[in-house]
Amino acid sequence: MPFHVKKLLICAGAALVLSAPAAQAQTRKKSKAATPAAATKADRTDSLALRKIFDEALLRGESYDNLRYLTGTIGPRLSGSPQAQMAVEWGKATMEKAGFDRVYLQEVMVPHWVRGSRERGEIIGNKDKGIRVPVCALGGSIGTGGKLKAGVVEVHSFEELKALPDAAVKGKFVFYNRPFDDALIEPGQAYGRAGDQRRSGAIEAARRGAVGALVRSLTSARDDNPHTGAMAYAEGVAKVPGAALSTNAADQLSQLLKANPDLQFELEMECITLPEEKSYNVVGEIKGSKFPQEIITVGGHLDSWDLGQGAHDDGTGCVQSIEALRLLRVAGFRPERTVRAVLFMNEENGTRGGNEYARLAAQNKETHLAAIESDGGGFTPRGFSVEADPATVSKLARWAPLLKPYHAADISVGHGGTDIEPLQAAVHPKALIGYDCDSQRYFDIHHTAADTFDKVNRRELELGGASMAALIYLLSKYGL
Amino acid sequence: MPFHVKKLLICAGAALVLSAPAAQAQTRKKSKAATPAAATKADRTDSLALRKIFDEALLRGESYDNLRYLTGTIGPRLSGSPQAQMAVEWGKATMEKAGFDRVYLQEVMVPHWVRGSRERGEIIGNKDKGIRVPVCALGGSIGTGGKLKAGVVEVHSFEELKALPDAAVKGKFVFYNRPFDDALIEPGQAYGRAGDQRRSGAIEAARRGAVGALVRSLTSARDDNPHTGAMAYAEGVAKVPGAALSTNAADQLSQLLKANPDLQFELEMECITLPEEKSYNVVGEIKGSKFPQEIITVGGHLDSWDLGQGAHDDGTGCVQSIEALRLLRVAGFRPERTVRAVLFMNEENGTRGGNEYARLAAQNKETHLAAIESDGGGFTPRGFSVEADPATVSKLARWAPLLKPYHAADISVGHGGTDIEPLQAAVHPKALIGYDCDSQRYFDIHHTAADTFDKVNRRELELGGASMAALIYLLSKYGL
Structure with missing residues (x-):
């Protein structure tokens, strides 16, 4: 970066507040719904409101400090764990401190899977001494019951597996090694296309008589970190263990298999599924001033995997959801519609919280205008992906000029979120919106x-919470 | 991130190649310059060309491995250092290996400032034992000649300094403690607005009889890393040492000063300016097939500060500039206009390389169509900031739909770059463009x-090189 200061950029700063309404006024001129003069005044009000929200977030935002506590002091929060319960209590206390009108819990039973202390993977070739490689159990897997040693057959798809003769599979590990498609611009697409291996790999392996599934980690990165994530078993199909290999380990195993197709893999995992535990969604609410019966939900998931700290997945979504409501409050905007921040429990391995939230919404005959979910990490804002009919998407896109100064103006058709998805069938909100x-x-x-x-x-995280608050401000004021 | 795959995203992938021309065709329908049918065909060709460039970058890109070598094996590359010379040789060899038509060096004399091994800062209050704080010399500063101990006066602007009585400043350190304005959305703007303290702090301090300048690091982060960067001296004003304090240290010093305005600061720095050294810009060229006399430059700066490895500043810009040309070549696109990748020497403390490149361009009566600079880090693309007349900016913005699938479609008015700026006066290119x-x-x-x-x-870096290659492809084909 230059010694020389960015001359032109310096001057551009002051124009930010004005550029948004000016741009939107232009857009509105084409609309018959409002006269240009009226639109300009409303747009200016909205533009200044958004600027106030972002000022609060960037100067006095609380997402970052909240996240530090949630990830550092509490730590990872797998469903059913003591940390998940600590997180529930933290969420409730944090919302109460933020001064929401009402904070409450929604009870829900969740699976309780535990990794156990021992996890070991080893490639055993002709030599006596094996090669230790980084592995981790996939979430929900059974343990190996001691050491499980078997040959390995590598495949890249279920079709390839299906085409193999029984003798090539029976008694072996099926090693799923289809990598991310790196040419895709959106890594989420690559994740979607590779995900079947992790999700259903153990089922398909067991159907063919294999003893277990080894799955290449779902990432473009080449490193030594194995990636866990949920896997499934099917009724009537034997349960076999499922483990993830780091991408480096997967490359190594593939290479060694080429030289020695008879090599063996030894897997040891102590994971176990315990009885279900009682847990909770945490809900905080600010009552709408004009249309209290219309609800806007914003949420993230409070549970996380047990490796790491569940920071980007999805501590960030939780603190941003709380922050979105808090920002509206401290910026002095009482929403016209009721706004709820929801910390969903058990997104990672069951979606029990999301299902229960939807079930209660239907049972209570609630009217839901829209639901927003942040579960793609706490990175720099880009905009919102929307599941709605085309007219509703267009309505949302109308606000793009207001969001443009914050680089959050990309309104596209896409996925809303796993936790808010059950709302669709239950109460038919007009839009499911993914941050x-x-x-x-x-x-x-x-x-x-x-x-x-x-x-x-810090800045990326706070900008995200502010972007969500800005959208809620507009949704709450104008509806859909 | 959900267990549940992003259903809608998965389907969206295949649409990428087609979405760009479709979107652009829509835009073009409004234009009288081309019939919709003709536009569609050209747009489809361009859309497929860009897709090919991005495929090459994401699947077989070389920026990341090049950067690993430049930053890891060579290391930091301050002008005049042996590492800067190694980087020149690396740049030349890398371009030759990439098969450019012509690779050559442009000789330039550069300043040679050396930090020295000893750098120490200590806050000394009433107690015998001082508090060590992280400091570093600003680039170009004189040394302290042993320990320099003096009182401290804190200011937040030159105006505030000016208003102080002589007695409050004379014989002391002036401590410039104006922080970044965190409310600004673009951190580059905050940098621009705080930069005078670092750049001219020592001059203004010396004018008032101070013994040195202590400058709060130019960052929003709160941590223990002092940030170096160029500072200046003025003719006829005494030279006093200038040092940066980490933001944590600046906050601490400010707090202690409130309790004890008489505390002292002890600074020790061994930095020294040696005689100028001979160095080089590295230039690689692919000759234009139709208009070889029209030149498009793309560059970054090869020198870096001596702390760290000069990765984001500006190793990334260097490897991306080489990569942009390489991508065009391996994707099979011979540019219609001549394209040059330039690794500029001495951006950080002198801009000697940028000035010399412009001087030679004028001397050789070259015609420059446009120049692109990457010197804002190797992060996810957003688009291009353009210094040009409004008609030229509009022409560039016409290509936004083609860049949109890669999230590089934000064409805004802004700064081009420090190294390409001297071209403006020398040969009047139609546009200076900052990545x-x-x-x-x-x-x-x-x-x-x-x-x-x-x-x-890796992906963010390679996407950047591909975005630059895409723009060069369009500039080279259509001109401006």
Whole structure:
């Protein structure tokens, strides 16, 4: 960066507040709904409101300090763990301190899977001494019951597995080694396309008589961090252990298999599923001043995987959701519609919290306008991805000029979020909205021991909470 | 991130190649310059070309490995240092290996400032034992000639300094403690507004009879990393030492001063300016197939500060500039206009390389169409900031739909770059263009020991080189 100061940039600062309404006024001129003069006044009010929200966030934001406590003092928060319960209590206390109108818990039973202390993977070739490689159990896997040693067959898809003769699979580990498609611009797409290996790999392996599934970690990164994540078992299919290999380990195993197809892999995992535990969603509410019966939900998930600290996944979404409501409050904007921050429990391995929130919404005959979820990390804002009918997406896109100065103006058609998805069938909100941020680094650390507080940048995190608050301000004022 | 795969995102992937021309075709329909049918065909060709460039970068890009060598094996590359010379040789060899038509050096004399081994700062209050705080010499500072101990007067602007009586300043350190304005969305603006303290702090302090300048590090981060950077002396004004304090140290000093305005600061620095050294810009060229006399320059600066490894500042800009040309070549696009990758020497403390490149361009009566600089870090692309007349900016903005699938479509009016700026007066290119990327994290590490290779994400870096290659492809094909 230059010694020379960025001359032109310096002058551009003061224009920020004015540029948004000016741009939006232009857009509005084409609309028949409002006269240009009226639009300009409203737009200016909105533009100044957003600037106030962002000022609060950047100068006095609390997301970062909240996240430090949640990830550092409490730590990882797998469903059913004591830390998950500590997080519930922390969430409730934090919302109460923020002065919301009402804070309450929604009880929900959750799975309780425990990794255990011993996790070991070893490639055993012709030599006596094996090669230790980084592995971790996939979430929900059974343990190996001591050492499990078997041959390895490498595949890249279920089709490839299906085409193999029984003898090539039976009694072996199936090693799923299809990498991320690095050409995709959105790493989330690569994750989606590779995810079947982790999710259903053990089922498909067991159907063919294999003893276990070894899955290449779901990431573009080449390193020694194995990535955990949920895997499933199917009714009527034998349960076999499922483990993730780091990408370096997967590359190494693949290479060694080429030289020696008869090599063996030894896996040892002590993971176990305990009886379900009682847990909770944490809900905080600010009552709407004009339309209290219309609800806008904003949430993240309070549970996390047990490796790392659950920082980007999804501590950031939790603190941003609380912060979005707090920002509205401290900036002096009482929302016209009721706004709820929800810390969902058990997104990672069951979605019990999301399902229960939706079930209660239906049972209480609630009206839900929209739901927003932040579960793609706490990185620099880009905008929002929207599941809604085209007219609703267009309505949201109308606000893009107001969000543009904050680089949060990218309104695209896309996924809302796992926790808010059950609301769709239950109460038909007009839009499910995913907070969309820069995601290039997300899968480097996703579900690993490296998902820690130090990977989160304060400004990026606070800008995200402010972007969500800005959208809620507009949704609450104008509806959909 | 959800167990549940991002359903909608998965389907969206295949649409990427087609979405850009479709979007641009829509834009073009409004234009009278081209019939919709013709525009669609050209747009489709361009869209596929850009996709090919990004595929090459993401699947087989070389920026990351080049950067690993430049930052790790060579290391920091302050002008005049042996490492700067190694970097020149590396740059030349790397361009030759990439198969450019012509690779050559441009000789330039550069300042040779050396930090020395001893750097120490200590706050000394009433107690015998002082408090050691992290400091570093600002680039170009004189040394202290042993221990320099004096009182401290804190100010936040030159105006505040000016208003102080002589007795309050004379014989003391002036401590400039104006922080970044965190409310600004662009950290580069905050840098610009706080930069006078570092740049001219020692001059203004000396004018008032102070013995030295202590400057709060130019960053929003609160940590223990002092940030170096260039400072100046003025003719006829005494030279006094200038040092940066980490932000934590600055906060601490400020707090202690409130309790004890008579405390002293002890500074020890061994830095020294040696005679100028011979050095070089490194230039690589691909000759234009149709308009070889029209030149498009793309560059970064090869020198760096001596702390850290000069990774984001500006190793990334160097490897991206080489990569931009290499990508065009391996993707099979021979540019219509001549394209030059330039590794500029001495951006940080003199801009000698930038000045010499412009001087030679004028001397050789070259025609320069545009120049692009990457010197804002190797983070996720956002687009380009342009110094040009409004018509030229509009022409560039026409290509936004083609860049949109890569999130590099933000074409804004802004700074081009320090190294390409001298071209303006010398040969009047139609546009100076700065590569614009997400900058929220940049000033956390800028000019510090923490600007290291591990802070750079492979995909973000490669996306940047590809974005620059894409713009060059379009500039080379269509002109301006």
